[in-house]
Amino acid sequence: MTDRQIMTGDEIRRAIVRISHEIVEKQAGTQGLALVGIQRRGVPLAKRVADAIEEHEGVRVPVGALDITFYRDDLSLVAQQPIVKGTDLPFDLSGATVVLVDDVLYTGRTIRCAMDALIDFGRPRAIRLAVLIDRGHRELPIRADHVGKNVPTSREEIVKVHVAEIDGADEVSIARQVRAPDAGTADETGTAGN
Amino acid sequence: MTTVASAQTDIPATAWHHRHLIDLDVVSWPEIDLIMRTTDEMKGILARPIRKVPALNGRRVTTLFYEASTRTRVSFETAARNLSADVVSVAPATSSVTKGESLVDTVRTLEALGAEILVMRHSVSGAPYLAAEVFGGHVLNGGDGWHAHPTQALLDLYTMRENLPGGDLRGRKVAIVGDILHSRVARSNIWSLTAAGADLWLCGPATLLRGMDRWATAWSGGAIPGHGRFNVTSDIEAALHDADVVMGLRIQRERMQGGLLPSLREYAARFQLNAERVSLAKPGAIVMHPGPMNEGVEIAPDVAISGRSVITDQVANGVAVRMALLYLLAGAHEAAHGETPL
Numbered sequence: 001m002t003d004r005q006i007m008t009g010d011e012i013r014r015a016i017v018r019i020s021h022e023i024v025e026k027q028a029g030t031q032g033l034a035l036v037g038i039q040r041r042g043v044p045l046a047k048r049v050a051d052a053i054e055e056h057e058g059v060r061v062p063v064g065a066l067d068i069t070f071y072r073d074d075l076s077l078v079a080q081q082p083i084v085k086g087t088d089l090p091f092d093l094s095g096a097t098v099v100l101v102d103d104v105l106y107t108g109r110t111i112r113c114a115m116d117a118l119i120d121f122g123r124p125r126a127i128r129l130a131v132l133i134d135r136g137h138r139e140l141p142i143r144a145d146h147v148g149k150n151v152p153t154s155r156e157e158i159v160k161v162h163v164a165e166i167d168g169a170d171e172v173s174i175a176r177q178v179r180a181p182d183a184g185t186a187d188e189t190g191t192a193g194n
Numbered sequence: 195m196t197t198v199a200s201a202q203t204d205i206p207a208t209a210w211h212h213r214h215l216i217d218l219d220v221v222s223w224p225e226i227d228l229i230m231r232t233t234d235e236m237k238g239i240l241a242r243p244i245r246k247v248p249a250l251n252g253r254r255v256t257t258l259f260y261e262a263s264t265r266t267r268v269s270f271e272t273a274a275r276n277l278s279a280d281v282v283s284v285a286p287a288t289s290s291v292t293k294g295e296s297l298v299d300t301v302r303t304l305e306a307l308g309a310e311i312l313v314m315r316h317s318v319s320g321a322p323y324l325a326a327e328v329f330g331g332h333v334l335n336g337g338d339g340w341h342a343h344p345t346q347a348l349l350d351l352y353t354m355r356e357n358l359p360g361g362d363l364r365g366r367k368v369a370i371v372g373d374i375l376h377s378r379v380a381r382s383n384i385w386s387l388t389a390a391g392a393d394l395w396l397c398g399p400a401t402l403l404r405g406m407d408r409w410a411t412a413w414s415g416g417a418i419p420g421h422g423r424f425n426v427t428s429d430i431e432a433a434l435h436d437a438d439v440v441m442g443l444r445i446q447r448e449r450m451q452g453g454l455l456p457s458l459r460e461y462a463a464r465f466q467l468n469a470e471r472v473s474l475a476k477p478g479a480i481v482m483h484p485g486p487m488n489e490g491v492e493i494a495p496d497v498a499i500s501g502r503s504v505i506t507d508q509v510a511n512g513v514a515v516r517m518a519l520l521y522l523l524a525g526a527h528e529a530a531h532g533e534t535p536l
Binding site for chain 1 (some may be wrong): 242
């Protein structure tokens with residue numbers, strides 16, 4: 001398995017700053033804005049976007065964490081139960097513009113689960129999607145509003161997003177998949193498969 | 195529920211691989227811990243405006259209760275519905291069981307009708323093992339005879355962890371008082387509480403403790419690794435002194451044949467958890483009871499509703515624990531059958 005770096009730490013930082021500007025521009029301000037990171041690596045990314053917005057707008061937008069484990073449609077298809085990592089939405093979603101933040105957009109199934117989960121907590125005015133990497137291969141009619149980097153991939157490749165908060169360093173790399181057919185869920189290894 | 199900050203800390207992944215849950219004797223401490231953590235998440239769901247997630251959408255849960263039950267059956271059915279499972283409730287009193295159908299035939303019939311998870315209660319100890327032999331899905335024991343009531347023991351453990359400072363039972367004194375002999379709740383609690391490292395005391399009249407001292411002595415010799423010793427006594431003051439947790443058990447009148455107790459009044463006079471006795475426990479001690487209570491027999495009404503009582507917490511936590519177990523068991527099925535991930 002050979003890893004090829006596709007984003008450095010600096011590139012990740014610049015992409016997040018750009019996404020933060022795009023989010024504020026699209027909302028025409030920060031009024032009613034809330035960020036929700038999808039467990040696990042979407043959570044630190046959402047915090048960083050909020051930090052960047054605070055830096056240039058002087059406003060702290062609320063940040064939440066969403067675990068979609070109980071909304072997955074593939075409990076029967078994974079070899080081990082995914083480990084639940086916790087949902088924390090310390091604000092009222094009703095009427096808010098919620099920007100979901102995740103590391104990799106792939107099939108779109110995670111995002112579908114996340115929208116189902118969000119709607120159980122309230123009725124947002126709008127749900128938008130920001131991702132660091134869009135690697136294509138959608139299986140559902142879902143697209144991202146804000147993308148850090150579009151990366152054409154094949155299904156045999158895996159995209160690994162590393163963030164300092166969880167993995168000790170910031171990096172995005174791409175690798176050829178060498179996995180036993182009964183390997184665990186991709187999410188557990190820091191790669192985005194769903 | 196974890197906060198944004200703590201959600202980033204790595205939790206060691208423990209896979210759940212038990213197809214059935216009949217007693218806690220085969221469940222390791224890391225597995226019990228996994229159940230407790232999954233229960234935390236389920237409590238989070240119960241605190242939401244919509245107390246329902248689609249995790250078990252389309253899965254079929256059947257409850258088969260050969261013994262009377264309100265809270266356990268309703269708790270399981272509520273738990274299954276909160277996970278979007280389809281629930282079928284079989285009451286043997288109005289089923290073919292009254293025509294002489296055997297347990298094995300009933301279980302086979304329910305499987306043919308589509309049951310995937312069978313929650314059962316039976317008056318015969320060990321009946322769920324027989325059901326598990328013939329059932330192709332998962333068997334979850336809702337109480338069998340005097341043998342085991344694992345979900346009650348797990349909700350008890352969860353409620354203790356929630357109410358004790360630090361959430362740790364190591365070295366904490368837990369006194370279980372009442373009809374130990376006939377109690378499946380006590381037997382399952384022995385496994386989980388000794389595994390949790392609690393200082394466990396079982397207390398009641400000698401006639402209702404029969405056989406327990408031999409069990410306690412066998413374990414003090416390290417007969418089962420990872421399980422600590424527990425104490426057996428008829429001295430209520432010694433059992434309650436400095437206790438962190440006081441749990442009353444129901445005097446099971448329906449099982450009280452053969453003069454085990456002179457009278458309920460005498461039991462109440464010597465062993466009832468009343469305010470005076472409970473004051474022997476630590477100031478912050480909690481009072482528990484698995485229900486249904488005989489108020490005025492094993493527990494005084496004022497103790498049952500006092501500020502120390504966590505009896506209603508136990509009922510509420512029961513739904514969350516059962517959601518966690520249904521979820522974990524449903525996932526274990528596919529792993530056991532070697533399904534591959536997409």
